[in-house]
Amino acid sequence: MPGTEEPAILMEGVDKYYGAFQALKSVNFRVASGERIVLCGPSGSGKSTLVRCINRLETVQRGRIVVDGTELTAGRKAVDAVRRDVGMVFQQFNLFPHMTVLQNCMLAPIKVRGARREEARETAMRLLARVQIQEQANKYPAQLSGGQQQRVAIARALCMSPRIMLFDEPTSALDPEMVKEVLDTMIGLAAESVTMVCVTHEMGFARAVANRVVFMADGEIVEEAPPDEFFSAPKHRRTQAFLGQLLKH
Amino acid sequence: MITTLGPAQFLLLAQGLAWTLALSAIGFALGGLGGLVIALARSSGLKWLEGLAAFFIEVFRGTPLLLQLFIVYYGVGLLDLSVSPWMAVSIALMLHASAFLGEIWRGSIEAIPAGQTEAALALGIHYATRMRYIILPQALKISVPATIGFLVQLVKGTSLAAIIGFTELSRTGTLLSNITYRPLLIFGIVGLAYFAVCWPLSRLGRAMERRLTPAART
Numbered sequence: 129m130p131g132t133e134e135p136a137i138l139m140e141g142v143d144k145y146y147g148a149f150q151a152l153k154s155v156n157f158r159v160a161s162g163e164r165i166v167l168c169g170p171s172g173s174g175k176s177t178l179v180r181c182i183n184r185l186e187t188v189q190r191g192r193i194v195v196d197g198t199e200l201t202a203g204r205k206a207v208d209a210v211r212r213d214v215g216m217v218f219q220q221f222n223l224f225p226h227m228t229v230l231q232n233c234m235l236a237p238i239k240v241r242g243a244r245r246e247e248a249r250e251t252a253m254r255l256l257a258r259v260q261i262q263e264q265a266n267k268y269p270a271q272l273s274g275g276q277q278q279r280v281a282i283a284r285a286l287c288m289s290p291r292i293m294l295f296d297e298p299t300s301a302l303d304p305e306m307v308k309e310v311l312d313t314m315i316g317l318a319a320e321s322v323t324m325v326c327v328t329h330e331m332g333f334a335r336a337v338a339n340r341v342v343f344m345a346d347g348e349i350v351e352e353a354p355p356d357e358f359f360s361a362p363k364h365r366r367t368q369a370f371l372g373q374l375l376k377h
Numbered sequence: 378m379i380t381t382l383g384p385a386q387f388l389l390l391a392q393g394l395a396w397t398l399a400l401s402a403i404g405f406a407l408g409g410l411g412g413l414v415i416a417l418a419r420s421s422g423l424k425w426l427e428g429l430a431a432f433f434i435e436v437f438r439g440t441p442l443l444l445q446l447f448i449v450y451y452g453v454g455l456l457d458l459s460v461s462p463w464m465a466v467s468i469a470l471m472l473h474a475s476a477f478l479g480e481i482w483r484g485s486i487e488a489i490p491a492g493q494t495e496a497a498l499a500l501g502i503h504y505a506t507r508m509r510y511i512i513l514p515q516a517l518k519i520s521v522p523a524t525i526g527f528l529v530q531l532v533k534g535t536s537l538a539a540i541i542g543f544t545e546l547s548r549t550g551t552l553l554s555n556i557t558y559r560p561l562l563i564f565g566i567v568g569l570a571y572f573a574v575c576w577p578l579s580r581l582g583r584a585m586e587r588r589l590t591p592a593a594r595t
Contacts, residue, residue: 164509186493211501222496235510236500267586288500 134197136161136292136323137182142191144347152188153347161291166334167370169344170370173325177221178344179360182325183214196291215285219297221277223269229256229280230265231354233287241288247286255283257270259313263319275306279313286317293317295326331374332338343367380556382563393549395568400535400545403467405528408474415479417508420486430479437476443537445469450541456474466538477527485520486512525582529575536571546570 137159144152151174161166166171167175179188181193184200184207193200195210224232237243243251256262259279259282261272278298285293295314299307311333318324318337328334334341334355341358343351345367351364362368388580416432422502437445449472450465491513496508539548550567554560 183499185498208501211499216496216499218492218496218499220490220492222490222492222516224493224496226509226518235506236502239506239510240501256388284500368430 130189133161135194136163137325138192138194139178139181141190142178142181142188142193142237144174144181144188146251147325148370151347152181155347155349156372157342157349159325161322162321162323163339165326166338166341167325167327167344168329168331168334168341168370169350173344174347175344176296177347179216179296179325179327182294183211183216183293185189185216192250205359212239213290214292214294215288215290216294217278217281217295219301221281221301223275223277223281228266228268229261229272232269232280233284238283248284251281251287255286256280256360258286258316258327259283274302275309278302278306280308280343282310282313282317290322292323292325295324295328297329298325299328299330305346329361329374343370343371382553382557382559386553389549389553390546390566390570393544393567394574395533396543396545397535397547397571400466400470400538400543401532404470404474404531404535407467407471408478408531411471411475412478412482415475416482416486419479419483420471424469430483434476434480437472438480440472440509442469442534443540446537446541462541462543464540465541466535466543467591470535470538473534474527474531477530478524479522481527482516485516485523486518489515493550522582522586525578529578529582532575532578533571547580593594 130289135158137157139155139157142152142155142157145149151201153174155174155178158179167179169175177186182195187202195268196213198206198209198213200206200210217364219257223229224235227235230249233256234245234248237248238245238252251266252261256265261276261279261283264272264276264280269280272280282298298314299310300309307330311330314324314326314333315337325338326333326338337353341355342349343358343364345360345366351358351362351367353363358367362371409553415430415433418426419434421430422428446466448470449469450460450462450578452467453460453465493511493515494507495509502511536547538545542548542550546567550563554563557563
C-alpha cells in the first residue's frame, strides 16, 4: 500500500530535544493514506512525543514533517491546516469539564469550522450515537465513567471530520473493565478509511486492526512490520525483550 | 456648639456609606477589567509582555494604597489637569485592584491543567476562543473565593480616600466625631457599617468555596 501515492504523514530526519535530552533521534516515519499504525515501545521511548509532533503540540528542532500534503512549519496557516485535518484523543480524555457532552462536541465545529448550531448539533448527536453515548449528551463529563468520557473524546474529535486520527495511549488511564468499550469503538473506526496512528500497549488491538506495528526505543524507530510478522518473528533484540516483558503476565 | 446624634447625622453616615459602596464598586469594576488584561498578559507566553505585567503587579502590590492615592492625586495634578478627588480615587483604586486581581486570576489560569489547552489546540481552536470558552470560565470559577476575599479588602481600603478629601464613610465619621465629641460612639457605628458590608461578603465567599469544592473532584 505505501509508496506510490502521497503519504498522509511523512517525517524525515526529525530531531526533538527537551533541553539536553534528545527525545527523537533522526526519525523517519511514513504513513500511507488510510493506513492504521500502532506505535509501541517502553515508556520514555518517544512514541507520545512522535505523535504530538504530528499536530504540532510539540515543535521539533530539525527535520521535515508533512501532513496531508501540508509542510508543517511555524506558520500559523500550516499549523491551522494540519490541525483541521488531524483529530487527537488523549490519555486523560481532556474533555472540557464545564460543558456538557454535547457542548464539548459542538464548540470546535461552530468556532473553528463556522458550522451553524443546528448543523453542529446534528453532527454531534450522530457521532455520539456512533460511540453509543447519545443518551448522555446533556450530562457533564464528571458524571460519566472513564470509558464513557473517552468515547465522548473520540466523538468530539470526529465532529471535525478529521482525515487522520491520533490516539495517545487512549486506554492507559482506564479501569480494566472499561478498556474494551473504548477499543471496540476504535476498531469500529478502523473499518472506515480514516488514517490512524495509535500509541498503545493493547497488543490484541494491534493484531486486530493495525496494518503495521512500529516499535520505538530511546527516541528511535527500531523495527516496523505487519502485526503477524511483528509478534511471531521480531527481528531486533530490543523488540524481543519488549514483547517478552508483555507476554510474561 | 455640640451637635447631638440625630436623624440628620445618620443621614450623613448613610451618604458616606453610599460613597464607600460606590468607590468599591467602581474600583472592582475597573479593576476587574484591568485585572483581566493583566492576568492574560501575565500568562500570555510572550516573555516581554509577561515581564511587563509582572512588573506592574509587583509595583502596585509592593507599595501602600495610600501612597498610590497620593501619587495619582498629586501626580495627575502636576500634569496641569484639574483632577477631582473622585477621578483620582477611581484611577488609583483601579490600578490597585488590577494588580491584585490580575495576580489572583493569573494563578487560576495557570491552575487549569495543560491538557485543556492541548485539547483545544488539537481541535484547531485559537487563543481568543480558547480563553473565552474554555480557560477563563474554569479559571474564574476557581478564583471566586480569593476574588471575594480581595473585594472585602477593597471595601475597607476605600477608607484611605478620606486622606485626599473624599467624604466617604470614614471621613464622614471623622467629621461627625469632631462636631459631636462622641468619637467612640461614631466610630463604633462606622465600624458596624463596614462590618455589615464585609461580613456578608465573607460569608458569600465561604459559601461559594464550599459549593465549588465538590465540583473539583472527578
